Every structure is written in structure tokens, then in C-alpha cells.
Amino acid sequence: xxxxxxxxxxxxxxxxxxxxxxxxxxxxxxxxxxxxxxxxxxxxxxxxxxxxxxxxxxxxxxxxxxxxxxxxxxxxxxxxxxxxxxxxxxxxxxxxxxxxxxxxxxxxxxxxxxxxxxxxxxxxxxxxxxxxxxxxxxxxxxxxxxxxxxxxxxxxxxxxxxxxxxxxxxxxxxxxxxxxxxxxxxxxxxxxxxxxxxxxxxxxxxxxxxxxxxxxxxxxxxxxxxxxxxxxxxxxxxxxxxxxxxxxxxxxxxxxxxxxxxxxxxxxxxxxxxxxxxxxxxxxxxxxxxxxxxxxxxxxxxxxxxxxxxxxxxxxxxxxxxxxxxxxxxxxxxxxxxxxxxxxxxxxxxxxxxxxxxxxxxxxxxxxxxxxxxxxxxxxxxxxxxxxxxxxxxxxxxxxxxxxxxxxxxxxxxxxxxxxxxxxxxxx
Numbered sequence: 001x002x003x004x005x006x007x008x009x010x011x012x013x014x015x016x017x018x019x020x021x022x023x024x025x026x027x028x029x030x031x032x033x034x035x036x037x038x039x040x041x042x043x044x045x046x047x048x049x050x051x052x053x054x055x056x057x058x059x060x061x062x063x064x065x066x067x068x069x070x071x072x073x074x075x076x077x078x079x080x081x082x083x084x085x086x087x088x089x090x091x092x093x094x095x096x097x098x099x100x101x102x103x104x105x106x107x108x109x110x111x112x113x114x115x116x117x118x119x120x121x122x123x124x125x126x127x128x129x130x131x132x133x134x135x136x137x138x139x140x141x142x143x144x145x146x147x148x149x150x151x152x153x154x155x156x157x158x159x160x161x162x163x164x165x166x167x168x169x170x171x172x173x174x175x176x177x178x179x180x181x182x183x184x185x186x187x188x189x190x191x192x193x194x195x196x197x198x199x200x201x202x203x204x205x206x207x208x209x210x211x212x213x214x215x216x217x218x219x220x221x222x223x224x225x226x227x228x229x230x231x232x233x234x235x236x237x238x239x240x241x242x243x244x245x246x247x248x249x250x251x252x253x254x255x256x257x258x259x260x261x262x263x264x265x266x267x268x269x270x271x272x273x274x275x276x277x278x279x280x281x282x283x284x285x286x287x288x289x290x291x292x293x294x295x296x297x298x299x300x301x302x303x304x305x306x307x308x309x310x311x312x313x314x315x316x317x318x319x320x321x322x323x324x325x326x327x328x329x330x331x332x333x334x335x336x337x338x339x340x341x342x343x344x345x346x347x348x349x350x351x352x353x354x355x356x357x358x359x360x361x362x363x364x365x366x367x368x369x370x371x372x373x374x375x376x377x378x379x380x381x382x383x384x385x386x387x388x389x390x391x392x393x394x395x396x397x398x399x400x401x402x403x404x405x406x407x408x409x410x411x412x413x414x415x416x417x418x419x420x421x422x423x424x425x426x427x428x
Contacts, residue, residue, distance in 0.1 A: 029105045030085060030115035032375035033165045035322050038158055038261035042250065045264035046206075050154075054078070055261065059086075059129055059153040069131040073155045075122050083189055084122045085156045086129065089113045090321060092149040094134035100127055108139050108365060111147075111295075111319040111340040112372045118155075129153060141356050142365070144342040145317045145390070148296050159260035161194045161219060162187055163253050167378060169410065170269045172282070176235045178269050182249070184227045188219035195219070196260070200251035202231045202267075210247065238282050239268035239381045241311045244332030246381075268329060268381030272411040274426060279384055279413060281334070286384070290314035290336055299327045306333060317342040317390040319373065328382035335382045336415075339370045339401075341389035348393045358395025366397040367404045374408050385427075387415050394419040 039045035040054040052058060057073045064070040075084070088097065091110035096103060099121040107114045131151060136143070164187040171179045180202075188194045201212035211231040219225055237245050246266040253261045272281055279286045291310040293301065295318030302324055305313065313328070314336040328335050343356045350358040357366070370388060377383050386409060388398055398416060402424035405414045413426035421428050 028117045028121075029107075030117055031164075032113075032372045033115070034376050034379045035087070035089075035113065036163070036165065036263070037154070038156065038163070038263065040259070040262065042252075042262055042264070045250070045262045046248075048264065048266075055157045057155045059155060061129075061131065061151055061153060064130070067133040067135075069133070069151060071129050071153065073127050073129065075124050075127055077124060079122075079157050080124070082157045082159055083117065083162060084119045085115050085158065086118050087113060087115045087154045087156060088131070089152045089154075090150040090319075091131065091133070092147045092151070093136045094139060096132045096134070098130040098132060109340060109369050109372060112369070113319075113322070113376050114372075115156075129155075139365070141346060142341050142343045142362065142392070143317075144345045145340070146294060146296060147318070150321075159196075159253065159255055160189045161196045161217070161253070161255055161260070162189070163251075163261060163263065164224065166249075166263075166265065168249075168267060170238075170271050172235060172238075172271045173232075178233045178235050178238060178271075179230060180233060180267070180269055181230050182228065184251070186217050186219060186225055186227055186253075188221065188223045191221055193218070193220050193223075194255075197254045198227055198251055199254060200229065200249065202233070203248040203250060204233070204237060206248065233269060237269055239270040239332075240282055240284070241332040241334060244268070244330060246329070265379075266329065270381055272384060274385075274411075274413040276427065278427060279334075281384065286334060287312060292316060294318070295320045295338075295340075297324060299324055302327055302333065303331075306331060312336075314338070314385075314387070319376075325377060325380045325382060329380055333382055334384050335380070336385040336387060337373055337377060337383055338387040338390055339366075339373045341366060341369055341392055343389070343393065344391035346393075350393060350395050355393035355395065357389070357392045357398045360396055362397040363400050366401040370401040370405050370414075371408065374405060374412075378408075378410075383412065385413050385415055387417070388424070389416065389418070391418050394422055394424070399424050 096106035
């Protein structure tokens, strides 16, 4: 009887642990990236609309029961030889994603964008998607900030040899020339070797072709490789607050001669550096003064600040919407982002039971939130700095988050103002 009770209690403990920890399981979670929508034609790619088209479907969510938001998408016959990915943005609280009654994955950070590969869970014709919301108690100790729900779901169809991500970097050369280096990450999601051809063009003002070319991609089973190419541009197209110009990168992933996915991305060229005195963009030093705004701000809120003369905005802990960052790109606003970490209610003590920032069990969560912030916003020229947290003391969790951030932050500084002037801040 004692053994029965002991094993029953153990089973219950395992069950409750599984429920509380389930949102941390990676499952079908994709590596983080910025919003990257494939289109079936050059014209649709140029329009860049976030409306339903052959390779993307927004999902309308409605409350189906307590703490469950549900919607539907249609899986057409033409997707049978393609991958299906769902992108979840702006949930504002921990959640689990279910497709046709089966768990696709989950996230404890419901503020940033997360993608899940749901190819194996999807079926031809109608599919049901559910966001099952958690109460957030597991993360409330590090989310001492205003939150709001505004979930958006997009179901994306990509070929099995697909564009996984894209990045670029600018260098100002002599003689009025800017060199830009592009990297397109390609991924093969099949059991055999596959090939495709990338055709790319760089345009100024939709009419002036700056450069172009093509790259043949050969990938082994489940292979990943980065295709790199460079292009020159006149320095007159450099992006800044005074001149927020952008050019267009147009490229096609062509498989067996057919256009499998088409992209037309706005590209802002600007050179950045930083030192102990601050941030330098295109050789001009930015002010050390930042206008603070909530990450829940709308484009209208940001436009109002812009009309009041604000050109440097720091968003406090949380994640502003993709639309807000796009507005800042298009209008020339320098942005500093802060990871969704604020543990101020726990006080400043680093002793056991004190602030989570010095508790080893939070290391993974802190690091994931900072890394996710960087990967999902790295293509936005307006973003010039990353802050680790707000008012969160300091300790092992923020030390490791800083080290992880430095591996991927590139020319953007990683800053922590509330860390007691310790080493885990590029600008103190």
C-alpha cells in the first residue's frame, strides 16, 4: 500500500511537472527569424501585402472556450509537396499551439514571434488551430510590466528546399561607394540531395537596377547552407533619420525551373559602430538621450512622438509589433529594444530567494528571450541597440544572456543600465 501511494504521488508530481513545463518543449518550434513571407509571383511580392495569397493565410482567431482561441486554415492540394509553418505573434502570455487536436509546440515568451513547423500535423482541406493560453504564473516573476493580448497567426507554405532566413551588412568604402554583403540561408527538408537556383536583383526606386545575379544551391539530406553575394551601391542611398531611404532586394527560389517562392524585401543600408561614448551611425554619433515608450505603442503613438521631434525611441521591456518597427524603418527613427524581462518586484537582493536574475534556474529563459529579440528584429535598420532587461538587478541569468547576445548582435551594442555598472553592458 505504501509503495502504491508513493508511486501514485510520483505519477501526480510528474503529471503536474509536465503540464507546467510543457511550454518549454521545443517540439516543432523553428529557429527564430524575422517575418519572412513567401509569395507566388514578383508582383505580389512587390506589393508586400499581409493578405491571403497562395503561399500565406492569416488565421482569424475567436474564443472557443475559456483560455482557448481557435481558427481555421485551408490546406490546398498544391501544398502536398511543401512545408507548412505557422507564425505566432503578439500573444502576450505563455501558450501552447494545437493543430487538429495535436500539440505542435508552445512558448513561455508569448510576446515575441515564434514559428512552428506543422507539416506533419496538417491535412488536406480544413484544419483547426488552437492557442491554449496559460495563466502566466510560471513567468510572472520576470514580467513585471504592462501586457496586452493581440495574437496574430499566419500559416506559411514553403518548398521543401526553402529560404530559411536572410541577413545583410553594410560597409562604407572610399569613393562614394557602399558595399553590402547578403547571406541567404537555404534549407533542404528532404531525405535526399536537392538543388535549387537563387536569382537576385537589387533595385533603387523600383526602376534603377543596381546589381543582380544567380547562385546554384546544392544541399544534402536535411542540409543547410548560406548563399552569400555582394553588391555595390552609391552612398547617397545610406539610411539615417535624416534620409530614411531603402532599396529593394528581389529574389526567386527556383526549383526545377519553376518559381517555388518569391521575395521582395526592403533593405536599408547603414553602417554602425559603438564605443564607450555611445552609438555611431554612418559616422555620426547619436545622442545619449532616448525617448521612452511602451512596447504596446501603436504606429499612431510613434507617429505622434515623431511629430514632436523624437527621433530616438527606447521601448521598455516587451516586444513592439512588426508594424511599429516597419514604420520606424520607413520614417527614420532610431530604436532601442528591451527584452521582455523585468523582475523589479523581486527586489535587488542576489541571495537565494531574491531576484530571479541571480537564480541559475532562470538562465535558459533569460537567454532565450534575449536571443529571440535579436533574431526576430535583426533586419530592421531602425533597431540600433538591444537592452537586456529593465530594473532586474544582476546575476548569472543576465550574465549568460549577455554572452549569448554578443555572439549574434553584430554591430549593435548590448546594454544593461540597471546592472550596477558591471561588465555585462557594452555602454555603461
